[in-house]
Amino acid sequence: MESWLLTNEASVRIGVFIGLFVLVALIEYLFPRRVLTAHRVGRWFSNISIVVLSNVLARFIMPITTMAMAYLCQQNGWGILNTVSLPHWLEIVLAVVVFDLAIYLQHLMFHAVPILWRLHMVHHADPDVDVTTGTRFHPIEIILSLFIKLVMIYLLGPPLVAVLAFEIILNALAMFNHGNIALPLWLDRLLRLLLVTPDVHRVHHSILAEETNSNFGFNLSIWDRLFGTYCAQPKLGHRKVVLGVTKIKGAESVNLLSLLLIPFRSNPGSYAINRRWSDDES
Ligand SMILES: [Zn+2]
Ligand SMILES: [Zn+2]
Numbered sequence: 001m002e003s004w005l006l007t008n009e010a011s012v013r014i015g016v017f018i019g020l021f022v023l024v025a026l027i028e029y030l031f032p033r034r035v036l037t038a039h040r041v042g043r044w045f046s047n048i049s050i051v052v053l054s055n056v057l058a059r060f061i062m063p064i065t066t067m068a069m070a071y072l073c074q075q076n077g078w079g080i081l082n083t084v085s086l087p088h089w090l091e092i093v094l095a096v097v098v099f100d101l102a103i104y105l106q107h108l109m110f111h112a113v114p115i116l117w118r119l120h121m122v123h124h125a126d127p128d129v130d131v132t133t134g135t136r137f138h139p140i141e142i143i144l145s146l147f148i149k150l151v152m153i154y155l156l157g158p159p160l161v162a163v164l165a166f167e168i169i170l171n172a173l174a175m176f177n178h179g180n181i182a183l184p185l186w187l188d189r190l191l192r193l194l195l196v197t198p199d200v201h202r203v204h205h206s207i208l209a210e211e212t213n214s215n216f217g218f219n220l221s222i223w224d225r226l227f228g229t230y231c232a233q234p235k236l237g238h239r240k241v242v243l244g245v246t247k248i249k250g251a252e253s254v255n256l257l258s259l260l261l262i263p264f265r266s267n268p269g270s271y272a273i274n275r276r277w278s279d280d281e282s
Contacts, residue, residue, distance in 0.1 A: 002160050009067045020172050024131040024179045033182040034239055036128045038254055046256040047132035054142040062146050069153045070163045079157015095158030099166045102152050104223040107216040117272035118263040125248040129205045134178035173219045177201040196221050203231045207242040209271050
């Protein structure tokens with residue numbers, strides 16, 4: 001099983017990614033939550049191009065995949081879970097939950113540290129939020145995230161299947177919770193007790209700094225509740241809330257080349273941790 005996973009990891013991930021992308025896009029088309037503000041073709045071209053570019057670059061630059069790292073840890077007895085003996089299912093659940101907490105903390109860090117916020121702005125500058133926003137990250141952010149994941153795997157020593165499961169869950173839920181989907185409100189209320197729903201994550205894409213700096217979770221909603229960063233609804237409601245960041249508008253927020261240059265030339269505005277010294281209030 002494990003050697004099969006190592007050999008077929010890429011095809012499993014790409015297959016699941018495409019299948020879920022089509023599914024969420026279809027649900028968005030049938031049950032949209034908001035009217036999109038930007039032209040879809042140009043936006044989708046840029047958002048899809050940047051995810052392809054980021055992943056190709058990450059493959060070239062990083063010497064090892066997450067699965068190969070987990071395999072190395074297993075063979076050499078590295079990481080906490082390789083030094084204790086727990087039931088296999090419990091190791092998988094523990095690893096997935098710990099990874100999710102790590103992703104929450106990493107996301108918080110990308111908002112708090114000004115230089116990291118410059119990178120993460122590429123994700124937030126999207127004037128609309130839909131299935132393609134879920135994977136729109138600057139290549140440097142993707143490479144840094146991958147590096148952090150490799151360190152986490154080295155420290156934790158998770159089972160291979162947990163690494164693949166987490167990658168798939170993260171990918172699937174990122175597409176789902178960025179989806180421009182009008183879930184029935186009763187279903188949203190039920191799901192958000194445990195998971196990050198589209199309505200929960202949309203608050204995080206609001207142009208208002210206090211709403212942007214809330215709801216950092218990607219999969220489980222418990223971390224935001226536990227650490228006091230949870231915001232239930234946007235002040236203006238889901239149909240009227242303005243999405244994006246204040247300083248990046250129009251073509252700069254959708255053109256592929258502009259997206260790649262955002263960290264180096266755009267005004268980071270007053271969102272990051274240094275906002276108290278900033279004179280450019282949103
Ligand atoms: Zn964010
Ligand atoms: Zn997002």
